[in-house]
Amino acid sequence: MHNGIAMQHVPKLMDAELRAIDFSADYRLKEPADYAQWYNKTHIDLANLEHAVYGLPELYRERIASARLVANPGCYPTSAALAIVPLLQAGLIEPQDIIVDSASGISGAGRDPKPEHHFPERHETFEAYSVGKHRHMVEIERTLDPYVRGRKCAVIFTPHLVPMERGILSTVYLKPIQPVSVEHVMQVFAEAYESEPFVRLRERLPRTNEVARTNFCDMSARVVKSRIIVLSAVDNMVKGAAGQAIQNMNVMFGVEETAGLI
């Protein structure tokens, strides 16, 4: 939310030899140029930016365990990265042709009471916003990049607002490099997530209310014509925010990873 604040305070915490989980976006993008471009600010704490670890335990558990500074991921990137990384890692999909079409409950828009989120304005409408301009687009790309050697990913990200309190569903369109079956896709996910306490692979399609108030990410896939479609659901305020921070804290301090979480 209040990006730009954390990087003023983190140096003091690090100097005091404390460990921190940053809820803002200040330490999510490794490239200062990305930060400058998407957040309209010059990053003022490059030293700590360098060693900060992106806090998606399913991808970086070991580095989080020893990290001094963890950048807690954005809500949309959490739902998107979990749906894409295993397929990218398995070399199944084209990294330059990724479409992430997401929809979020209104709590994702923050706590400030804006006219467009006033109850009577919002109760009965659906819309896209920030198409091609949302900051989470670059966050998704940078999260995926390490999984394609020597290339960059290109993600088209379209967020929408759903008249509900909480929940994100991402519908991700991926282009297989070679024809692939849905069974194979699900097998790749099963191997990637078999030990994960918070990822649930499902045959049927995920629904946001089945992950509401939990730290789960529910996921399913379909193959339709020339595309793999992966659907993933998280609670934007739990796995997409505070719950994931607790999960990160558990990993950092070596306690049971599921402690305090449902």
Next chain:
Amino acid sequence: MHNGIAMQHVPKLMDAELRAIDFSADYRLKEPADYAQWYNKTHIDLANLEHAVYGLPELYRERIASARLVANPGCYPTSAALAIVPLLQAGLIEPQDIIVDSASGISGAGRDPKPEHHFPERHETFEAYSVGKHRHMVEIERTLDPYVRGRKCAVIFTPHLVPMERGILSTVYLKPIQPVSVEHVMQVFAEAYESEPFVRLRERLPRTNEVARTNFCDMSARVVKSRIIVLSAVDNMVKGAAGQAIQNMNVMFGVEETAGLI
């Protein structure tokens, strides 16, 4: 809404020999003392206050027709007065023991985006507010007073907020002076409203969505033990506001009363 503004401008309109319908509460309460007490302001236009007509056509059609200044009623008082006046006028009920329990959609709270009406806060809750302190309580009482000779009415008014866009349902508890049948109650209403284009008496209970986006007031009654219960539904933004203003305008200008209204 912006009470206190209209009374600054109405004198100029009246001086220019124009006619006006005031949407604010400035000319609804005949007693300057009531206005001072409930709106925390001294009324500055007593001359026009005196001849202003309360714009409930079902009660004051003839006076509205020739009025120069019409005070458009509040939303709750519209639903309450229509449910009570005929029974008071028929001498059936005790004027000192009236309970109006109302519930309104959130548009009734105005357009300003307040934290408590931010979508995620409001989507899944129900609550009462301003219990015993809402300004419409005195407006209802003053609207009823003329129908009991020489006495005052005492109304207990409890508004609630419903997580929907629009609509008011008032559940009105009235004490019959003598035992009465529901048939008799409905007969009194039928006689009072038989020529009214916008009051619909119903055997079944009214629902707010059946009057949504219309100028209708749907009404039904039950007799339960020691009370008559009258239920009335209006759209707070139509019969409870703009639609009623159009109805008043039609009456003032002698055009078809239903013109431009559904």
Next chain:
Amino acid sequence: MHNGIAMQHVPKLMDAELRAIDFSADYRLKEPADYAQWYNKTHIDLANLEHAVYGLPELYRERIASARLVANPGCYPTSAALAIVPLLQAGLIEPQDIIVDSASGISGAGRDPKPEHHFPERHETFEAYSVGKHRHMVEIERTLDPYVRGRKCAVIFTPHLVPMERGILSTVYLKPIQPVSVEHVMQVFAEAYESEPFVRLRERLPRTNEVARTNFCDMSARVVKSRIIVLSAVDNMVKGAAGQAIQNMNVMFGVEETAGLI
């Protein structure tokens, strides 16, 4: 829900010397005649009906502790009884002039998908139902009766449906026998509930979302003209149903009363 089923099975459970908490209405009304009148069935297990205990721990904790059969209360009666009993017990209010105006989320209407609860029909409407005919009216009366020696209570009960998932708010209108201050009313409640883990007295008005997914009953009071108004909020599926059953089970088995409950 499926009233009439439990009384076919409870005798077997009692014969087997088991203890039971009945979720249906079969053992809530002590008088077989009441059951016959309101549920259109002849009670077939009078023996167990006689020793069944009404499972409102705030009223009957000691009897529940040793009960073999507990009748878990209805959702509306829970919210109403907690709001009324202390004032009745203190002799402050008139037992024949009680109005309970309640509003419930749609889960209160059960799981069967009826046309009137189909999402598009329900999303934007508010209405009363079963006015003067709801079975919980007699359940409330019979729950209150023991607290007025030698007299009967008369309750007018008006339930409404709110387009939200869960929650009940009851707005209860009570007539003080002598003029009373709101401070005195709150003091009576404070004494009645000071040791209760699940009753929260509040100065500000209760909201259903503040008790959602909890076993709490939030309560506040106002005095307006000739009435005490008590507002109480519960989650109809927790304190109004399953949570209260767990609370009863805890009392019956002598474990911490709050175990497993929030």
Next chain:
Amino acid sequence: MHNGIAMQHVPKLMDAELRAIDFSADYRLKEPADYAQWYNKTHIDLANLEHAVYGLPELYRERIASARLVANPGCYPTSAALAIVPLLQAGLIEPQDIIVDSASGISGAGRDPKPEHHFPERHETFEAYSVGKHRHMVEIERTLDPYVRGRKCAVIFTPHLVPMERGILSTVYLKPIQPVSVEHVMQVFAEAYESEPFVRLRERLPRTNEVARTNFCDMSARVVKSRIIVLSAVDNMVKGAAGQAIQNMNVMFGVEETAGLI
């Protein structure tokens, strides 16, 4: 809705030299094999199927004017076809790489009260359904086919359910054959729809509540990396159903096309 019924009755209407607008899907797919595959029924009225006209006035106004039988389009295909045809016709986009990601209010699921659309189940959730299997996928493809000479279109269609009463937003991902600017895309739409009374091109993104209860289709476009994104909003019950039928009727009978419509 009740597909398979209309084709039993239409022959009689045609024999009686009447004209008809069919609300079902029976006459939308020109190929009997498509109908058999997607509706699991053998088409029994091939004679009338052949001359039936697909009732999208923006595409087939002249043929509708003289048609004896009009097949009123599905809700999703209306929103999709209007967003795609002009670009296909202009030769700007790849016909084999079209993704239509749509979201609909719950009225789109029909009037039958199913468990999954029971209010408490639906109020706070978002989900995709029938991914790659929805019958409107083939309807969209067949509607687009005539605009690519000698080739077939391939559409991936993913519908979602939004907890609101009405409205469809389609987010359409199209691959330009050559790099294109958003200005050029909007220019193509402007030329295609400049005389259309019910298509509104907008710079800002469309919202479903801005077309609710109207026959409008609001549309906007963006170019993001390798894709054109077109967003189109309709009311599924008006432009997506009954309103379009009225528009077709107006065209068929030569009255003002906007008569009776907002």
